[in-house]
Amino acid sequence: MSVHGDVAPGAFVHESAWIDAGARVGTGSRIWHFVHILPGTVIGENCILGQNVMAGPEVTIGDGCKIQNNVALYRGVTLEDHVFCGPSCVFTNVLTPRAHVERKEEFALTLVRKGATIGANATIVCGNTLGAYCMVAAGAVVTKDVPDFALMAGIPARRIGWVSHAGERLGDDLTCPRTGARYRLDGETLIPEENAA
Template sequence: METVTINTPKQSLNNVTIGEGVKIFDFVNAYGCTIGDGSKVGAFVEIQKGVTIGRNCKISSHTFICEGVHIADRVFVGHGVMFTNDLFPRATRPDGQPQTADDWQLVETHIEEGVSIGSNATIICGITIGAHAMIGAGAVVTKDIPPYGVAIGNPARVIKTINPE
């Protein structure tokens, strides 16, 4: 498996703004997004337009990051994490015609600095995961998680708070 390593200041490839020292593994589908300095993106990841990924993040393989997701610096995203951006997705309008971009409302999600998201978690749109929070593997996050909170389960619930020190 090959990787693309960007060692020069800010480059653009496929309308993606790529920071210095970024590593992108094979089979990544990224378009119209921004990936910050020193971040790593694993194989089989999709990053859609308008996504921002901060510096020194690790996005593990098989993850889907859709339009409207904003990830701050030093965030870990485990394998197979799924983000959403529509609270009421439909394939068609009430008249049976296929939906277009005008038929739905983008709902943004914010992942703050230092968050860790376990493998196979699902992040429902419209929430904020606070700085340094931890999301357990397989969790389904449906509401805001406070800074330093540890959340597990479906739906995810905060079970404790990590000592910031």
């Protein structure tokens, strides 16, 4: 284990992990085998970073995020609270990369809003925002902004439905089958109804 960054009391760091100087890990977070946290990266409280995760430099990960094995979060990526990143999902940070040309000034920002889920092996092309509580299917390729609560699938990803806060696919009645919470459409925007069950 090589810990040079700031690890809060109550966090767990596996002996094979590396936390660089200038990185911060919040209380209750668990950093597992072969994770590398680069300088300037901030990890919130109660996060789980699975085996072989790389984050940084200067990545922000909110509270309660779960990042499964083999995920790389590059500069320009921000995860809000309670984001789920499935195994081997991919984030990019430049649209026209070349091995022989440095293009750091062209890094595009990617924002993943609160409660979003990204499925295994999905690819998130940089410069896009994934809306709150959206769900990106396994293997999908996101090439544009994703609305809140949208269910996205395919290559390129397109909206094939809506999901609830609980992550359940909504039927025509826009009622969550797990919780009974109700939603309504305002044009192409899904809105939770107040005082829903």
